[in-house]
Amino acid sequence: MAKVIEVSGRDIDEAKQNALKELNLPENRVLFEVLEEPSKGFLGIIGNRVAKIRATVKELSPEDKANEFLNKIFTAIQMDVDINRREIDFGCLFELSGDNMGIMIGKHGQTLDALQYLTNLVANKGLDEDRKHIVLDVENYRSRREDTLKHLAWRIADKVRSHKKKVVLEPMNRHERKIIHMALQDESDIMTYSDGEEPYRRIVIDNKR
Structure with missing residues (x-):
């Protein structure tokens, strides 16, 4: 729910500045609604009325x-x-x-x-x-990292084929593990799976039995 405050000042501009100071926000983040216009009383002294506004913080996307x-x-x-x-x-x-x-x-x-x-x-x-x-x-790090991981997956898969022994990679986040899985999903003789708990979850590349 948007934050709403009511603030007064000698005039509208001062009331707005008081609201911005209290909210600690720039003017483009706040919507203003004038509740009471300032007015001068009898002889400009008795019955003076200050300006009163309602300030609503805009919701950001x-x-x-x-x-x-x-x-x-x-x-x-x-x-x-x-x-x-x-x-x-x-x-x-x-x-x-x-x-x-x-x-x-x-x-x-x-x-x-x-x-x-x-x-x-x-x-x-x-x-x-x-x-x-x-x-x-x-x-462009994300794209370069994806290319690096794909080439790593293919290189390790060749090693697994040659040595007939599984290889456990270093811990990776979920997104990077998905890149490895996807890179090797069409290899008929290679399987991949994840092992361990976050944040130390690793990819295992092995021969299909």
């Missing part, structure tokens, strides 16, 4: 909440990051660019995945319906 959260994060860590967002088949992609963006990726994308997880929590907080899946990408 999940995408807007994600954008706002990311901007706050980058401002806090003093990074100048450009955010370009676009709709994709299964959600909304936020493409991040700037200087020294490698730090935002981390080892095997762990930092990027963690930031994506937090962004989704913020974007969809309080929503039971109309939830939006937010995907973060840095310098």
